[in-house]
Amino acid sequence: MIWEILRMAVDSLTVNKLRSFLSMLGIIIGVGAVIAIVSVGSGAQSQVTSQISQLGSNLITISPGIRRGRSGRISFTATDVFTMELAEQIQRNCPSVGLIMPNLQTSGLLIAGSTNYQTQVVGVTPAYQQIYDFYPARGQFITEEHETSATNVMVLGSGLAQELFPDTDPLGKTVKLFVRNRHLLFVVVGVMEEKGTGAWGNIENQAFIPASVLMKKINNRKYVNGYTAQAVSATAAKAAVGEIEYFLTRYMGDPEKFRVTSQEQLLETISQVTGTLSLMLGGIAGISLLVGGIGIMNIMLVSVTERTREIGIRKALGAKSRHIMVQFIIEALAMSGLGGLIGIGLGWLGAAGVAKIGGWPLVVTHGSVLVAFSFSLLVGLFFGIYPARKASKLDPVIALSYE
Amino acid sequence: MLIQAVNLQKVYQMGPVRVEALKDASFQIEEGEFVAIIGPSGSGKSTLMHILGCLDQPTAGRYFLEGQDVSAVSDDKLAEIRNKKIGFVFQQFNLLPKATILQNVCVPLIYGGIRGRRRQLKLAEQALEMVGLGNRVHHRPNEISGGQKQRVAIARALINNPSLILADEPTGNLDTKTGKEIMNIFRQLNKEGHTIIMVTHDQEIADQARRVIQIRDGLVQKDEVIA
Numbered sequence: 184m185i186w187e188i189l190r191m192a193v194d195s196l197t198v199n200k201l202r203s204f205l206s207m208l209g210i211i212i213g214v215g216a217v218i219a220i221v222s223v224g225s226g227a228q229s230q231v232t233s234q235i236s237q238l239g240s241n242l243i244t245i246s247p248g249i250r251r252g253r254s255g256r257i258s259f260t261a262t263d264v265f266t267m268e269l270a271e272q273i274q275r276n277c278p279s280v281g282l283i284m285p286n287l288q289t290s291g292l293l294i295a296g297s298t299n300y301q302t303q304v305v306g307v308t309p310a311y312q313q314i315y316d317f318y319p320a321r322g323q324f325i326t327e328e329h330e331t332s333a334t335n336v337m338v339l340g341s342g343l344a345q346e347l348f349p350d351t352d353p354l355g356k357t358v359k360l361f362v363r364n365r366h367l368l369f370v371v372v373g374v375m376e377e378k379g380t381g382a383w384g385n386i387e388n389q390a391f392i393p394a395s396v397l398m399k400k401i402n403n404r405k406y407v408n409g410y411t412a413q414a415v416s417a418t419a420a421k422a423a424v425g426e427i428e429y430f431l432t433r434y435m436g437d438p439e440k441f442r443v444t445s446q447e448q449l450l451e452t453i454s455q456v457t458g459t460l461s462l463m464l465g466g467i468a469g470i471s472l473l474v475g476g477i478g479i480m481n482i483m484l485v486s487v488t489e490r491t492r493e494i495g496i497r498k499a500l501g502a503k504s505r506h507i508m509v510q511f512i513i514e515a516l517a518m519s520g521l522g523g524l525i526g527i528g529l530g531w532l533g534a535a536g537v538a539k540i541g542g543w544p545l546v547v548t549h550g551s552v553l554v555a556f557s558f559s560l561l562v563g564l565f566f567g568i569y570p571a572r573k574a575s576k577l578d579p580v581i582a583l584s585y586e
Numbered sequence: 587m588l589i590q591a592v593n594l595q596k597v598y599q600m601g602p603v604r605v606e607a608l609k610d611a612s613f614q615i616e617e618g619e620f621v622a623i624i625g626p627s628g629s630g631k632s633t634l635m636h637i638l639g640c641l642d643q644p645t646a647g648r649y650f651l652e653g654q655d656v657s658a659v660s661d662d663k664l665a666e667i668r669n670k671k672i673g674f675v676f677q678q679f680n681l682l683p684k685a686t687i688l689q690n691v692c693v694p695l696i697y698g699g700i701r702g703r704r705r706q707l708k709l710a711e712q713a714l715e716m717v718g719l720g721n722r723v724h725h726r727p728n729e730i731s732g733g734q735k736q737r738v739a740i741a742r743a744l745i746n747n748p749s750l751i752l753a754d755e756p757t758g759n760l761d762t763k764t765g766k767e768i769m770n771i772f773r774q775l776n777k778e779g780h781t782i783i784m785v786t787h788d789q790e791i792a793d794q795a796r797r798v799i800q801i802r803d804g805l806v807q808k809d810e811v812i813a
Contacts, residue, residue: 187696187703198684496680499641500742501669501697503662579641583680 188506192514195486196521203518206482209475210522210562211529214555216468218530221551223537224461230543231453235446241420242314242446243280245273245427246409248439264440265407267394272434273412277426281415282310285407287394291362295347302343303389304360306397306407314413317386322354322373325393329372333395337369342387344374360390362401420445469558475522476562483515483570494574495582508575515567516560523559527552588749588781589615589638593647596633607633608644609804615783617749620776622792623785625801632754634801635785639672639752640664652749669698673743677755679735681727681742687714688723691742698746713741717771733764740771744780751775753784757791769794 196203247264267285274283287306292299305311307325312318319338329336337358344353353371360367369392378386398404414423424445432438487494494507531547538545596608608630615621625631636642637649640656643664649657656667673694674680681690691710700706714720717737727735736756743751753772757765773794776782784795792798793812800808 194684492680493682496682497693497697498665499639499668499674499680500694501665501746503665503697505662506697580636583641583676 185509188510189513189517192510192517195490195514196517202482206478207475207518207522207525209478210472210519210559211475211526213468213470213472213475214523214526214559215530215533216471217465217555217558218527218547218551219533219537220464220468221461222530222534222545222547223541224457224464225546225548226534226538226543227541228454228457229546230541231457232450235450235453241414241417241423243412243414243420243423243427244286244409244442244444244446245412245431246286246442246444248441263406264435265409266405267398267407269434270407270410273410273427273430276430277412277423279414279419279423279426280412282314283410283412284308284310284314285394286409286411287397287402287407289362289397289401291360291390293343293347293390294359294361295353295356298347298349300343300346300388304362304397305389305391306394307391308394310413311391314411317378318376319373320376322371324373325391330393330395333393333399335367335369335396335400336372336393338373338375338391339371340375340387340389340391341377342385343390346388358390360392365401367396367400420447472558472562475559476519476566479515479518479563480566480570482518483511483567484573486514487511487570487574490574491577491582491585494577495579495585498577498579499583504575507577508571511571511574512564512567515571516563519559519563519567520556523556526559527556530555587614587650588617588619588652589613590650591638591647592649594634594637594644594649595646596630596637596642597645606804608637611647611801611804611806613799613806613809615781617781618776618779620773620782620796621784622795622798623783623801624787624789624792624798626787629801630804631785631787631801633804635752635754635783638750638783639674640667665697669694670746671749673746673748673751675736675739675743675751675753675756677758679727679732679739679759681735681738683727686724686726687719687730687738690727690738691745694742694746709745710741713745714738716744717741731764732760733767736760736764736768737771740768740775744775749781751780751782753782755786755788756784757788758786765791 245265265285270283270285274280284307289304290301291304292301308330309325309327312324318324320341322338324338325336328334337360339347339353347353347358348356353374356371358369358371360369375387375391394407398407412423412427414420424443427443428438431441431443435441497507534547535545591611591613594608594611595606598605598607611634623631623634633642637644640651644657647657648655651667651671656664659667682693688707688710691713692706695706695709700709711720711723714723717740719734719737719741722730722734727738730738756772757768760768769791772782772784776796784791786792795812797811798808799806
């Protein structure tokens with residue numbers, strides 16, 4: 184009998200095609216929005232996450248702390264705390280720290296022949312390659328020897344090499360660097376591989392010089408901005424953070440002078456932010472589902488009134504209250520279910536479009552499809568019950584004489 | 587005894603006004619009878635028909651159908667009795683407009699729990715052939731004439747082999763010639779043994795029955811056997 188009632192329900196929906204479609208529209212938009220938003224959210228998240236892990240793995244950043252200003256003293260950033268020697272001590276004292284390098288960079292103008300280019304110049308040690316998983320494609324990187332003897336050598340990012348030497352081989356060529364009224368000559372010893380646009384601007388256009396050159400010949404300071412450390416393994420990252428914090432607190436006697444952040448923490452923060460955002464947008468889409476449900480209830484009530492006579496006939500022929508009830512609930516479910524399916528299709532298409540534009544993978548989880556679809560059925564059931572009850576409670580005598 | 591009506595009363599409370607549609611009706615109907623219930627509009631004959639058809643229940647009095655007291659059973663039980671024991675033929679035909687003729691005739695089978703779509707369709711086709719509509723089973727009600735619609739309704743009324751056929755002004759929406767044809771079908775069915783109760787206000791139609799019960803002001807005024 185269920186099968187017959189189901190067929191009758193579908194029949195009655197196809198009689199008023201436009202009306203059925205319009206009342207489904209709310210559900211279609213709601214489900215589509217949920218699918219698209221959740222998919223775009225997780226796609227963007229996986230994009231950002233992969234970009235961050237592309238920068239290297241198990242990274243820990245040690246940066247200056249900010250001192251609170253108290254009793255008339257102005258708050259300031261602790262700058263004169265990190266030296267090259269301290270980096271070595273951290274590495275010696277913290278067994279979970281595999282590699283460590285200073286964070287040191289400046290902005291300068293590079294001149295090669297008649298071309299010049301304003302860019303970021305990074306002071307590095309050889310550890311940079313392993314820490315950021317970034318290697319030269321041609322020539323060599325800054326070596327330990329360059330570092331200790333503070334030799335004026337430079338490695339160019341692949342984009343920067345294109346800018347400065349569009350037609351010639353940059354290896355062995357001389358580049359002039361202007362920083363704050365000083366100028367130095369460098370010999371190009373290597374060109375980096377292409378890595379694509381990272382999360383923090385274009386790393387392809389950076390220039391790399393030995394850290395010692397930047398400190399002694401340009402900055403004239405023995406302090407660096409901070410350190411980037413790499414844990415010996417992914418599982419050791421947490422331990423490394425603890426060891427560094429313990430060592431530095433003892434060394435400086437003040438935990439407010441520095442901050443230690445791991446990449447893991449950064450990823451957590453980002454996924455929290457995108458998660459909250461998805462939840463909020465999903466909530467808004469959920470409201471659309473609710474409105475869609477009210478639309479279905481409205482049209483079901485109209486349908487019950489219009490079909491009062493039909494209900495009377497069915498009752499005269501032996502339909503019990505529950506037969507009528509089931510018929511109208513199935514109609515509501517068919518409407519919301521079909522709307523849900525169309526919505527899933529449209530949401531999927533929308534997500535695929537955005538993923539194509541954004542250049543990230545299309546992520547439509549079974550979970551989100553299942554949740555959206557069952558929610559649409561639930562909405563149909565919830566808003567279908569009242570009209571269906573109303574229909575089933577009709578008095579056959581009154582219903583039969585309804586014009 | 588098929589029907590025993592004992593002091594049937596029906597009172598409607600319409601706001602402050604109390605309307606006694608049926609005051610006191612008692613009669614008995616045997617199996618195989620062809621009874622016309624006649625009376626002017628407002629006489630209470632429709633109310634009586636609703637009670638006899640188990641569409642409504644009396645305020646007081648008792649109604650026995652095949653020995654079963656149906657004056658105080660649940661709505662669901664009433665629906666079951668309508669489905670199994672009563673076949674309705676209405677003045678307005680009351681076919682489902684969106685369903686085909688065949689589907690219309692199938693409806694009582696569906697609610698009667700007769701399983702198997704093929705079996706249902708076969709029974710419906712047989713019933714339609716009996717009323718001479720075997721060739722139009724896939725038409726919709728708006729594609730056939732009034733007389734044909736009433737034949738479909740008769741086929742639908744017969745499909746569950748009811749104990750009683752209840753016709754409410756079955757010729758009211760038909761021209762004289764078609765009306766006669768429908769009356770012939772009823773007489774034929776009666777000859778075959780079906781019990782028929784027909785409600786009408788038309789003396790000429792009522793005269794074709796074998797017994798006439800006259801209702802006026804909610805009371806049985808006359809109850810006579812014609813032939």
